Amino acid sequence: MLYRTFSSILTLLLASRGSYATPSNTSSQIQWGPCDPTVSNGTSVSCGFLDVPLDYHDPSVGNARLALLKVNATGERRGSVFFNPGGPGDSGVSNLGLPGLQQILQQYSGGVYDIVSWDPRGVGLTVPGELYCFDSIEDYTAHFNGTIELTGIEETGNFTDPADVQALLAQGPSLQKKYDELGQKCLNSTNGKYLKYLGTAAAVRDMVSIANVLDGPDAPINYIGISYGSLIGSWFVGMFPERVGKVVIDGILNPVGFGTQKPSAYFAAQLENSDTVYKGLITGCALSGPAGCPIASEGDGPLDIDSKFQALIKAAHEATKANASVPLTSGVLRVELFAEMYAPADWSRFLNETFPQWQQIISGEAPANGSLARRADDFVRRNPLMRRASSNNTSLSYSSHAVTCGDAIDMPGLQLEDQFKDVINTARNVSHIFGTYWPAPIYQCPYWPVRSVERYEGSFNKTLANKIIVASNVYDPITPLTAAEVIASRIGDDAVLLRLNGFGHSTIAEPSICTVNAVAAYFVNGTLPANNTLCEVEPAAFELFPGVTTADIIAHLPSFDV
Template identity: 50%
Template structure:
């Protein structure tokens, strides 16, 4: 894997080496990771076009210690990407797009224009592939299998491939019994996966890909690019808000202008068993986003949403989707080789809920295709079953997300797979009937994951910050409910301003809002934050979720119902 990384076309002589090898104290790191730093200039150069399609972006490497508390372990390397300031440069804004496991290098290809606009053009916008992510950072993506065939064969015939079959809100005794009967098999599989991950060539890195180390990397990058001890400016989305929360509390004196958007409550993240209750708490608004989806479809009608019929209400459209799920469920029960299962449809629907800009395309293509395939199944035209991951991945897929989330999570509590399944059933009963049973999901690996990170930050999360931060959440977010943003803002008190985008999807980037962009720009350029307990922004009226249907129309028409 490393030989592949070294063959990429990043410039090699470029790194600002973080010299943690000379004794003394590294400014901003703390006495427990004492070292001296002599910062050199990062050598930016052209990016490999495979990585950065935007030729205006520049790339670099940056060396960091694998373990800030034990330098003898060795040196790691981050891949960096930069969009240059368009006006007189004031410094750097670092951006993490979330995941964890999302490539910051890839993400900046599509978000650089937005971020340069939101920062007024006064800052270089720098993103990076954090440790455990991507093809150019070392350690990069975490693999546990050497081929797609090996990976598929390992999980063949299990819910890892087929998804969980259930209907309604998971109260059917047959569905419950069927799931619980698979607990022993899946625990054996996940225990075996943990062993494979440990024994794989990437296994030696598992304990070094945690968020606390990445927070230290962020401080080190700021030292190199803006000067030792400089204020750190940062925009973090989704998981990037965990990184942001850990950073501002680990290094409160280094806080410059920091925006966290789509917020996970960090106090919960590290203190609960994430496989049992942590993920369920993130789903409290997921079914409301689904309501927005089928409401918008009904408003658009068949011309804008082909799964709707003329004159259908939102409830009617939902009933049709539920009928599709029921048919897929029943056929999969009767025909184990059915190519599409209700579990697969739910899993894909969950990801689609993140991005309302994709809803129209999804119903016109994938969901319509699913309906045709389920109809063919019911008529006896059975073909080979394919997993959702197999649809999207031609090669073995990494476990980077699992490695970071599970490495950061609470110490193993002894939970077993039956506990995990019972938690899913309870979450489906009480929080999200549509998406609680989506499988696989990264948090469910954590009770069986082989290691925890060598360093984890467990709080407090109410440090006195050098500068106040901006906290943003959506009214209805399928993965990071607004309650997370409010919890962080409440913890920080006068050191945070809270903004709510009155819309759907995951983070405020899910739907365009000039109001949000103006608030971020005023903060980044002038340090101005909105006053009051909570500021509410609307989605731009000219943005159509479905043809002829904007967000405000959906909000006004959403039925009060349980889905």
């Protein structure tokens, strides 16, 4: 399901998960202390831990220990605002430790609230921590060698070549077996016994536990959640409608679809705007011309820029057929290109630097050295739906898989080959560029061995103690506006929809005074924007290419299919 946010949007927010200030008190209360400098060295920032039940319905199971970070209010404190940056698997502690993010959240909250985040179960410094199912990246690559897990899906055009179709379908039985084996490896790993205690319902209850300690058991709970954090938010308002304070969810995962659809159908719906965002990229390049986007030739339009991408994908596809060990397959290119759709601020650098490097590697003009494990490691790091934890472990973290699949609906008997057929249909009818995106954790959920002890299945139309804001970009590649419209409609009169007429994943992907002012007025004064408000990106403060603004691109978006 689930989608990385700040690591791709706020220019690679890499923070160490090293040491941490450990309070001596191990009771149910939080004892705040200075954070380790590797986490944050701000004077207004504190760190701590809180013990909570592993299973809120069976306290005899034992406790989890949540790692917390708090940024003090800059004005007269009115309470706390809780924050989740996305994932699942992103560290709230590491992200909130970054001064740039602190500044954004203080603008949103008017500086009159403490901002509090935590590492959810399976993440970072919380116990249980990261889930590692392989001892190293070498073990991971050995397990999946020869499969699309390491290379992506090979295809060109709209996936109509019978040879490409047959090559994918032929992998179904063997790869499904490997996913079954992976599930058992995860169960047998160090943290495998905790799998059923990871999940979004647990994250919601953990947040309520933190709020009870900080603000009192009857206080309204204020929350900002982005990307996967929006799912935490939508489950929270459903599970605890009487505790809803000021809540903003942004970059919306459709909780209704997630709770009812098989993975391939749900993921297809998530991609409905992705080709339009790609058209924004190529349109911006064409508008900027050779001076601002060197891959453009004089007089090129968006279709000309698209043809250069298509030629590169075809060249990678042909090179892979000739040599299966090539470093840049067409599948890898699509996954890495999709990561660029999240963050328009990176588009100019991407087309000026990365795209020419791809051309040189595929043509053989530049070396792409490294072992299979190294190439697989690079592929994982650039895949916005997969994750490597920043720790001493050299392997892939499966915490995002554990949460995604622990929350997922039960799908007994669903064959991977049937999902492949849906992927082919998605490439032909939903997203020609990104419909064959692979790997993504959600596709593995039918073969995951464990479901969470608690999963929230709705409803989402309960009467809330306070009204909330549901925010979305108009052109979001992975959490489309329609998902925000669905949850806002289900919540009804207790939700208002706030849109940003921009590109990228969530409204933080591009700057807008309008959205900041709307959220700040809500947190400070309780003033809601009008339902369906449309904000614009700041043209004076943000150009996607030299001389080219978001509004310029939107005004020139082509109608052709890519």
